[in-house]
Amino acid sequence: MKNLPLTDVTEHVSCVRLVPLFGGLSAADQDAVGALARPTTLERGEAFGPATGRLAVVHRGQVKVSRLSASGHERVLRLAGPGDFVGEGSFLTGEAPSYLIEAAAPTRMCVFSRADLAPLIAAHPSVAMAMMRSLAQRLDDAEHRLSLASTSRPARIAGYLLDQPGSAEESGYRVRLPMAKKDTASLLGMTPESFSRGLDALRSKGLIATSGAEITLRDVDALEELAAG
The missing domain is CATH 2.60.120.10 (Jelly Rolls)
Structure with a gap:
């Protein structure tokens, strides 16, 4: 420093x-x-x-x-x-x-x-x-994350990805994870292994494509439906 x-x-x-x-x-x-x-x-x-x-x-x-x-x-x-x-x-x-x-x-x-x-x-x-x-906004955000604790891993991950800034491309909407996957997993209240399995589940359904920290949202509507529960 x-x-x-x-x-x-x-x-x-x-x-x-x-x-x-x-x-x-x-x-x-x-x-x-x-x-x-x-x-x-x-x-x-x-x-x-x-x-x-x-x-x-x-x-x-x-x-x-x-x-x-x-x-x-x-x-x-x-x-x-x-x-x-x-x-x-x-x-x-x-x-x-x-x-x-x-x-x-x-x-x-x-x-x-x-x-x-x-x-x-x-x-x-x-x-x-x-x-x-x-501080009130942060408390509201924390309460929202707590409310998602009972949702599935893919649903939590879908909601998080939809909240990230990105750019529209021919293959879909491309976002980039702003921090390491282990830290993203921690923010979402799951282990790194669970986070990876959640990404795999979304990828296997054709909803996303991944390349390192970059993730392409191939079906935004389906991801929004999943995130909404």
């Missing part, structure tokens, strides 16, 4: 203006927030930490947020991309985080300390409200 010098003020401000968290601030206040940013880069697979009391806004790249079980098993909670923020739990409480943050791709973030940013949040309730909206 590299903490970069505070030289590119324009990039700091663009990082701040990218994230909805600061969208309710005036341009002058956004500039003030940008001046507090500490740009940080992570290589793929590199951990961000210790992150106690720090809020990180992803500017470029992607980070994986996960927890370790008592047995040491990693459970992926979510991916955060450009405009998303991580570390808000520890930032708000000042306590050590109970999660791990790792770069899923080469990543650049703008990092803020609690001591620097807390007074601004206290003065601008819109920032706190934006943070609450984000």
Whole structure:
């Protein structure tokens, strides 16, 4: 992890203006927030930490947020991309985080300390409200994933694939898994072996074609029907 010098003020401000968290601030206040940013880069697979009391806004790249079980098993909670923020739990409480943050791709973030940013949040309730909206959305997403726990593996995988950005091609709709298959399996609440068997089931029905991390959705309508249960 590299903490970069505070030289590119324009990039700091663009990082701040990218994230909805600061969208309710005036341009002058956004500039003030940008001046507090500490740009940080992570290589793929590199951990961000210790992150106690720090809020990180992803500017470029992607980070994986996960927890370790008592047995040491990693459970992926979510991916955060450009405009998303991580570390808000520890930032708000000042306590050590109970999660791990790792770069899923080469990543650049703008990092803020609690001591620097807390007074601004206290003065601008819109920032706190934006943070609450984000947390509420994450809770809703988590509850949705829990509701899918009783569905079949192929149904969960179909729903996940349909949610991924991609491009329409003659052979179908092509998407790319944003992280390793073992991490995708963890996010969906299954083992890597179960995830592979689920992909095999979809492939055997002619619904998808796979080539490494790239997956072509050959029958979107059938996948949507499967995902809907």
